[in-house]
Ligand SMILES: Cc1ncc(C[n+]2csc(CCOP(=O)(O)OP(=O)(O)O)c2C)c(N)n1
């Protein structure tokens with residue numbers, strides 16, 4: 001006989017879980033009691049939202065499924081933003097919540113909330129367990145669902161009596177989940193693959209548009225191989241950054257609202273758009289009718305519902321990015337250059353680089369560029385949301401997949417700092433840097449307590465502009481500089497960090513940036529760098545919402561620096 | 564914008580219906596009618612949903628339904644030869660006398676049944692497609708339809724094709 005809580009811990013161990021981020025409460029006491037001497041490490045966060053972001057960061061950096069644990073009611077409700085964040089970016093997370101005993105379900109009992117009802121639209125699937133005998137099966141199903149097909153978060157709600165009840169150990173160790181309604185398709189249809197190959201071979205101005213799906217299926221090597229064979233330039237979404245090195249000659253950087261001019265021009269003039277692991281999001285396409293208007297479209301995605309949702313492709317391929325790319329690669333002859341197109345793209349790249357004013361003042365782009373220079377190939381970069389995120393996406397030099405961790409689809413302020421904790425535990429040998437805004441950092445700043453307690457050596461660089469900068473930018477450009485409730489008062493992040501016992505410094509001059517970053521990097525524990533950047537710097541290029549992506553606002557730069 | 568009839572086989576679990584209906588409201592699809600009950604297979608229910616929308620929307624409905632873990636099979640029955648029925652009960656004001664016999668006559672023409680007789684009401688049960696139900700409702704309206712309830716459409720493909728065989 002075993003208790004539900006025991007079955008839970010055994011089930012997690014069977015799934016290879018070695019770390020959980022959580023926060024205790026009344027109904028999860030039986031689980032915490034099991035954790036007390038389990039082999040699974042538990043990190044006590046300061047807010048449940050941080051637990052799920054950390055689990056999510058762990059998943060993004062490692063490719064494995066992240067796990068978090070919260071109590072019923074308020075604890076469970078604090079997970080909702082994190083579930084929605086993971087759901088939008090298709091990140092495998094299993095969230096375990098406590099629930100009031102089954103006898104009280106539906107009674108508005110103390111700390112009862114209908115968390116399976118609440119999270120239905122933001123989970124891939126969820127379970128309310130009412131019998132401990134189902135638990136083993138449900139854990140296996142949950143991990144299977146979270147980590148296969150189009151990945152995503154799964155929640156398991158566990159009433160207290162299910163955790164305490166004693167039941168016989170039901171099934172053998174290798175019973176596989178049997179789900180009648182869930183059979184993800186990995187292999188692309190051979191006829192469609194042939195049609196894609198035919199289009200690729202006919203194309204004169206092809207472009208690859210790659211997204212998070214490429215990272216998720218570990219298909220970056222295949223993607224770069226195809227790009228090189230076909231001499232096709234590659235532009236990536238925010239979620240796809242890192243699937244081709246920033247310095248790769250075929251890389252065009254990010255496309256869309258804050259994409260590079262050359263990526264957006266290349267898309268607009270292309271005659272073939274090879275789209276893979278992307279979803280034609282409005283932040284990418286701008287006005288959808290004017291997106292890649294001359295191009296035939298190949299769309300590869302593991303989720304059939306993404307195909308044709310926003311843009312009708314000429315060749316739809318449902319399948320896993322890695323499998324489909326490998327199949328296509330086999331059918332492509334050694335090299336298929338498009339000299340005219342390559343030249344044109346090279347001209348755009350040369351004539352329209354990313355820029356920022358270099359006048360000796362402390363510009364945020366310079367901080368990121370310096371960080372990239374200091375880190376070289378090392379490091380994992382986590383961002384918050386806002387201008388800080390876009391500048392990092394534009395200016396950091398990524399060298400590999402899973403090096404860039406950021407909330408894309410939901411754009412969750414307060415994601416980055418807690419996520420970085422999970423990133424550290426996934427990749428303990430890598431330096432982890434968070435590029436934060438002063439607004440975003442304050443959304444989950446309490447996690448300074450967690451990084452201090454466990455000495456988690458993440459380095460937070462606050463691009464402190466004393467504004468909700470991205471919103472201020474929109475107000476400046478589209479609301480006649482009426483800065484309605486976007487100014488933030490000066491905060492001394494150095495003092496806050498030190499109050500938690502964390503090393504910190506404040507940087508006010510461009511000339512001090514590099515040394516400060518080196519100090520942070522060399523410090524063995526967590527570190528906060530409060531960088532007082534130019535307050536009204538803007539992110540350019542910018543495509544106004546709903547406009548044609550070839551019509552960018554590029555901003556004014558007195559002097560500029562090449563990329 | 565045409566009406567489509569989806570026949571959806573689902574796991575017989577609590578919450579499955581709210582997953583399905585939640586998906587419709589969340590994604591802005593309009594449900595015209597929905598009928599649910601056990602079907603020929605154990606642990607399985609069949610939901611019949613009538614939805615209107617353009618081709619892109621209908622395609623999305625189908626794909627989004629298929630994404631639900633507890634949805635086993637989705638078929639747009641209206642794409643093939645099929646039979647469809649709906650049952651309605653109508654409580655009609657018809658006291659003893661002329662009105663009552665007229666209502667009974669109308670019911671007769673529609674092969675509807677009178678299943679309850681009150682002091683001044685009749686309950687009429689009618690089965691058919693939406694057109695037939697609308698027609699009898701129109702005819703009974705002048706007498707006063709106090710209440711109307713319908714089951715929502717249910718449908719099956721003609722011949723040997725079944726939803727689980729996928730044809
Ligand atoms: C939780 C949440 N609330 C509100 C927003 C809307 N929003 C997007 S960017 C932004 C400003 C972010 O400010 P800050 O973190 O200081 O970054 P900056 O843009 O200044 O670099 C806001 C409020 C959001 N994305 N997330």
Ligand SMILES: [Mg+2]
Nearest residue numbers: 437438467469
């Ligand atoms: Mg700011």
